[in-house]
Amino acid sequence: HEAEAHRTDLMTITRYVLNEQSRHPESRGDFTILLSHIVLGCKFVCSSVNKAGLAKLIGLAGETNVQGEEQKKLDVLSNEVFVKALISSGRTCILVSEEDEEATFVDPSLRGKYVVTFGWTLLIILAFTELSGSSHVCRYCVVFDPLDGSSNIDCGVSIGTIFGVYMVKDKDNVTLDEVLQPGKNMLAAGYCMYGSSCTLVLSTGSGVNGFTLDPSLGEFILTHPDIKIPKKGKIYSVNEGNAKNWDGPTTKYVEKCKFPKDGASPKSLRYIGSMVADVHRTLLYGGIFLYPADKKSPNGKLRVLYEVFPMSFLMEQAGGQAFTGKQRALDLVPTKIHQRSPIFLGSYDEVEEIKALYAAEK
Ligand code: AHG
Ligand code: MN
Ligand code: MN
């Protein structure tokens, strides 16, 4: 009977966040409204990714982004979807996206008119707009990578969306400083992975929970309650193709993974090339994910605001660690919105080893 009850007691992501909400009455449901719009964006991208090949959504969009990368059609579409969904939530004041050179300062007047034109979800957005009421409340700043792992789109390998949320500090004088904050100030962070299933992993600062989209219900259902990363792991995840340019400590650490001194068995290498997929596997199975600095890119490749910070936030909330080679990742204070940083994140004990190697280097 218990199993039966459990099966029908669906814990949807909305219900979960509402429960959370009751712990923060001051936010007056604004976060629930924001999250519902992020969830809508994820559902749309999930459905587009699933039919990308059929809907001629693969291939290049013929533009390049501020990163100097050729934008894929899905990069551009996903970016538009999230920007519009976040604006129509009526709860955001600044948006930072990997695909946009400048931050978007959300003008209250924009909100009402923003009717997102992508077919079936038009009605949902309208409904949400009604739900969120006509007022535009400047509450949150959202930093996001609308489509992470773009190099994997055309071959159908898992990709994802990454996001982080800051509470605005001074809503009457909103400046870029609102998003040039250390990751430890984030209110929430999460990612959605578009793989064999669509899984949304979220933390609002009290642990990490995973939700899987049930396409027949169109709802994200709680499937991974209170995720904790194993203290140690047997997998390391890095692009070995950059080994020639690594610094001493990184080289030593990877060497140790492959030729352990203490007679332990070597670690397995797993590298998908989509941060969301590599981090999701690391979170569930344990191990270490690294994108180190190298001679060509002294700050590594991953972007602080919408890749390093959200994933580091989740790792710490799940009992793991995240280190830049110099400091705790979440303590880093960014000075530019597309700034990069080296990152070592994953099982607590694995990151401890890397911290020791960098400390010895000093
Ligand atoms: P994005 O597709 O959003 O630009 O991010 C790609 C990132 C990240 O997903 C992944 O971990 C990394 O690029 C892979 O880089 P390499 O191909 O250099 O290993
Ligand atoms: Mn990119
Ligand atoms: Mn990315």
Ligand code: MN
């Ligand atoms: Mn991206």
